[in-house]
Amino acid sequence: xxxxxxxxxxxxxxxxxxxxxxxxxxxxxxxxxxxxxxxxxxxxxxxxxxxxxxxxxxxxxxxxxxxxxxxxxxxxxxxxxxxxxxxxxxxxxxxxxxxxxxxxxxxxxxxxxxxxxxxxxxxxxxxxxxxxxxxxxxxxxxxxxxxxxxxxxxxxxxxxxxxxxxxxxxxxxxxxxxxxxxxxxxxxxxxxxxxxxxxxxxxxxxxxxxxxxxxxxxxxxxxxxxxxxxxxxxxxxxxxxxxxxxxxxxxxxxxxxxxxxxxxxxxxxxxxxxxxxxxxxxxxxxxxxxxxxxxxxxxxxxxxxxxxxxxxxxxxxxxxxxxxx
Numbered sequence: 001x002x003x004x005x006x007x008x009x010x011x012x013x014x015x016x017x018x019x020x021x022x023x024x025x026x027x028x029x030x031x032x033x034x035x036x037x038x039x040x041x042x043x044x045x046x047x048x049x050x051x052x053x054x055x056x057x058x059x060x061x062x063x064x065x066x067x068x069x070x071x072x073x074x075x076x077x078x079x080x081x082x083x084x085x086x087x088x089x090x091x092x093x094x095x096x097x098x099x100x101x102x103x104x105x106x107x108x109x110x111x112x113x114x115x116x117x118x119x120x121x122x123x124x125x126x127x128x129x130x131x132x133x134x135x136x137x138x139x140x141x142x143x144x145x146x147x148x149x150x151x152x153x154x155x156x157x158x159x160x161x162x163x164x165x166x167x168x169x170x171x172x173x174x175x176x177x178x179x180x181x182x183x184x185x186x187x188x189x190x191x192x193x194x195x196x197x198x199x200x201x202x203x204x205x206x207x208x209x210x211x212x213x214x215x216x217x218x219x220x221x222x223x224x225x226x227x228x229x230x231x232x233x234x235x236x237x238x239x240x241x242x243x244x245x246x247x248x249x250x251x252x253x254x255x256x257x258x259x260x261x262x263x264x265x266x267x268x269x270x271x272x273x274x275x276x277x278x279x280x281x282x283x284x285x286x287x288x289x290x291x292x293x294x295x296x297x298x299x300x301x302x303x304x305x306x307x308x309x310x311x312x313x314x315x316x317x318x319x320x321x322x323x324x325x
Contacts, residue, residue, distance in 0.1 A: 008123055012131035013139060020135070023097045028090060028144045032151030035086070039158060067163075067173050075177035083183045086155065087148045094144050095254075098136045102205035103216045105132040106319055125320045129206065129312065137202055141191035149184050156180065186292070193295050199308030201253060203315070210315035224250065253304065 017024055070078055106129065156178065163170045208220035228246050235243040295301050 009127055009131055012123065012128060013135055016132060016135035017139065020101060020140075023101065024135075024140045025143050025147070027093075027097070028147030029150070031090060031093070032147050032154070035151055036154045036158075039155065043158070043162075067168060072177075075173065076179065079174070079178035080183055083152055083178070083180055086152070087187070090144055090148050094141065098140055098202070099205060100217075101136045101140070102132070102202050103209050103220055105129075105136070105206055106209040106315060107212055107216045108209075126316050129210075129316045129319060133202065133206065133312065137195040137198070138191070141194070142188065145184060145187045145191065148187065149180070152180050152183075190292050193292050196305055197295060197301060198253070200304040200311070201308075203308030203311030207311040207315045207318075210318040252300075 067075075067078075156174065159174055160170050163174055168174075204224075205216075205220050208216045212219040228250070231246050232243070
């Protein structure tokens with residue numbers, strides 16, 4: 001029985017992948033290809049322009065030699081920053097991709113009437129809904145990290161070629177201190193935590209998708225915004241002051257969904273997880289495992305998980321008895 005259940009769940013995940021292959025796989029590959037193309041084009045253009053100005057063939061590679069000015073004990077941090085920084089746009093885009101995927105997860109099935117076919121199979125509404133949750137919160141991030149890894153490999157190869165032309169020891173200054181495998185596994189761990197941290201947001205989007213007869217985006221966005229406006233009005237009239245705590249809670253939840261590490265401003269420094277920018281420079285890599293898994297010790301995490309579970313349970317109930325679009 002367990003093997004049958006797992007195989008049917010795997011089939012549902014495959015269905016989600018094939019129906020959303022563009023946003024789950026083709027899009028991140030396209031982003032990576034665009035970055036590589038632009039990088040090569042810019043390097044070629046810079047090399048040509050500099051040659052025309054100075055007539056010195058390897059002035060661009062001499063500029064690359066600035067890596068030698070970085071202290072050896074900070075090279076690993078520099079490369080972690082480069083790898084994580086180059087993938088930041090992926091995380092932001094994926095946040096929107098997953099949100100809109102969940103908004104259409106149950107609504108689109110009813111709109112195109114394909115839910116009738118799936119209801120005719122011995123597959124429960126619970127399993128169908130959970131497969132969509134797993135596909136959006138775990139499968140899509142995994143595929144995006146794979147695409148990020150491919151882009152990183154291409155960029156590291158380009159950097160290796162530049163280092164060779166600049167007479168910079170490639171292993172000493174690049175492949176030795178750089179640890180892309182640690183960065184990639186860090187991202188996977190971060191997205192695993194994100195699946196829990198963002199569960200109230202994803203659950204609410206799935207509930208709106210199950211409930212809405214049309215325009216699920218409005219049903220997902222309007223209620224929390226209107227609730228915030230009402231809360232703001234009540235506190236303003238009662239205490240004659242503005243209380244932004246409601247918006248702060250929403251903001252922290254959404255901002256934490258890009259990459260689930262702590263972001264805070266402390267006096268004269270900016271703190272991002274364990275990475276600190278101040279007058280002394282960078283002291284530690286942001287790819288810190290403790291900065292990710294400490295989220296499991298936060299009460300806000302589990303209150304959000306409880307809310308998300310309630311939303312998903314309600315979405316399953318609605319899907320079971322609603323057959324109109």
